[in-house]
Amino acid sequence: MNRLLELLNDSVWHFAVSRVKFGIGAADEVGCDIKSLGVKKALLVTDEAIMKSGVVDIVTSSLDKEKIEYHIWDRAEPEPSLKSILECIEYAKKIDPEGFISVGGGSVMDAAKIVDLIITYGGDVLDYVAPPTGKGKPPEGPLKPHIAIPTTSGTGSETSPAAVVNLVEQKLKVGISHHFLRPTLAILDPRMTVTCPPRVTASAGMDALSHAIGSYTTRRFDQKPKPKTPLERPAYAGRTPLTDIFSSEAIKIIASYLRRAVYHPKDLEARAGMQIGAFYAAIAFTNAGVLPDHAISYPIGGRYRTPHGLTVAVLLPAVMEFCLPSDYKRFADVARFLGEDVKGLSIFEAAHKSIEAVKRLEKDIGVPNGLEALGVKEEDIPALAKETLKEQRLLAGSPRPITEEDIKEILRSAMKNY
Numbered sequence: 097m098n099r100l101l102e103l104l105n106d107s108v109w110h111f112a113v114s115r116v117k118f119g120i121g122a123a124d125e126v127g128c129d130i131k132s133l134g135v136k137k138a139l140l141v142t143d144e145a146i147m148k149s150g151v152v153d154i155v156t157s158s159l160d161k162e163k164i165e166y167h168i169w170d171r172a173e174p175e176p177s178l179k180s181i182l183e184c185i186e187y188a189k190k191i192d193p194e195g196f197i198s199v200g201g202g203s204v205m206d207a208a209k210i211v212d213l214i215i216t217y218g219g220d221v222l223d224y225v226a227p228p229t230g231k232g233k234p235p236e237g238p239l240k241p242h243i244a245i246p247t248t249s250g251t252g253s254e255t256s257p258a259a260v261v262n263l264v265e266q267k268l269k270v271g272i273s274h275h276f277l278r279p280t281l282a283i284l285d286p287r288m289t290v291t292c293p294p295r296v297t298a299s300a301g302m303d304a305l306s307h308a309i310g311s312y313t314t315r316r317f318d319q320k321p322k323p324k325t326p327l328e329r330p331a332y333a334g335r336t337p338l339t340d341i342f343s344s345e346a347i348k349i350i351a352s353y354l355r356r357a358v359y360h361p362k363d364l365e366a367r368a369g370m371q372i373g374a375f376y377a378a379i380a381f382t383n384a385g386v387l388p389d390h391a392i393s394y395p396i397g398g399r400y401r402t403p404h405g406l407t408v409a410v411l412l413p414a415v416m417e418f419c420l421p422s423d424y425k426r427f428a429d430v431a432r433f434l435g436e437d438v439k440g441l442s443i444f445e446a447a448h449k450s451i452e453a454v455k456r457l458e459k460d461i462g463v464p465n466g467l468e469a470l471g472v473k474e475e476d477i478p479a480l481a482k483e484t485l486k487e488q489r490l491l492a493g494s495p496r497p498i499t500e501e502d503i504k505e506i507l508r509s510a511m512k513n514y
């Protein structure tokens with residue numbers, strides 16, 4: 097009997113989410129929030145562009161009001177390199193903070209997570225990076241408190257257990273993933289996103305849409321192998337009835353607000369919509385997983401330093417096309433959630449409409465036309481496909497078995513999208 101049970105797929109799912117606070121004015125409460133976590137001295141991680149935008153002032157005046165000692169590290173990089181994270185760790189060691197506040201996009205929040213990990217437990221960054229590049233060591237326990245305040249609506253890093261590092265010399269982006277990396281509190285205040293430029297809004301918004309579509313169509317939890325022990329059940333454990341609620345809503349919300357947020361940056365209703373849509377998408381994908389667009393995007397980002405959101409955006413139509421035969425019904429749902437009229441269509445025709453809808457949205461908001469427009473060279477496709485195979489953690493979510501040849505075909509097809 098036990099032998100038979102070992103051969104069966106998983107039959108259990110779990111669900112995790114960060115504490116969250118949402119609304120116009122939520123960021124004014126950060127001083128009180130960090131104090132309630134027992135932090136009297138904090139390191140505020142951000143980047144130069146966000147410092148210049150003035151939104152950090154909302155946070156610092158709240159910290160001043162509560163008499164919290166804080167030090168600002170404003171040299172976080174987009175797609176952070178290991179070097180920049182090590183610099184931040186050195187700075188943090190001098191300060192010896194009791195907690196962290198990150199104000200920025202996914203890169204800033206990811207940098208804060210990694211610095212928090214090393215400051216709390218020591219060791220080298222690569223000790224914690226997923227194998228085969230790193231040793232895959234889990235954190236020994238909870239990290240120091242971290243409040244994440246996103247200034248973009250997309251990555252979902254404010255509730256995700258993952259952080260990405262760019263190993264520039266190896267031209268490779270790698271991740272650290274563990275539930276202890278989830279920020280203690282996510283503060284979503286739409287005012288923090290109004291200075292986000294249209295191109296970044298489009299890129300981050302498409303990242304969020306790829307999380308939403310990916311988590312709705314990824315493998316179901318009971319289509320994945322049973323882990324040997326409960327502790328080995330991965331963070332991205334497959335879609336469940338609960339993740340479906342968040343992913344389907346996220347697709348609808350993002351489809352309603354992304355164009356508005358790109359073309360009307362100060363439209364607070366659209367900004368709030370995108371924050372909620374991206375957060376729902378993040379709740380869904382950080383439990384369910386994503387499609388192979390994310391795995392394929394990492395070697396591209398590592399090699400060409402292309403923005404994460406735009407990279408997954410240009411890959412998404414080809415990846416959806418590849419995954420479509422795994423479940424036409426699911427992709428027909430996606431078409432409907434995106435606002436397509438599918439009345440009278442067969443399930444196959446309706447499913448294909450989901451790809452058309454994604455391409456139309458990308459064209460409308462100025463996403464570059466395929467990998468070629470991002471500078472990807474056709475001759476690099478074999479190497480990119482090979483490197484993608486190292487991203488098994490993410491490839492495991494593909495609802496259709498995927499080979500190196502399939503990845504090459506997806507890359508070729510994504511060179512031009514419309």
Ligand SMILES: [Fe+2]
Pocket residue numbers: 251303307390404408
């Ligand atoms: Fe993403």
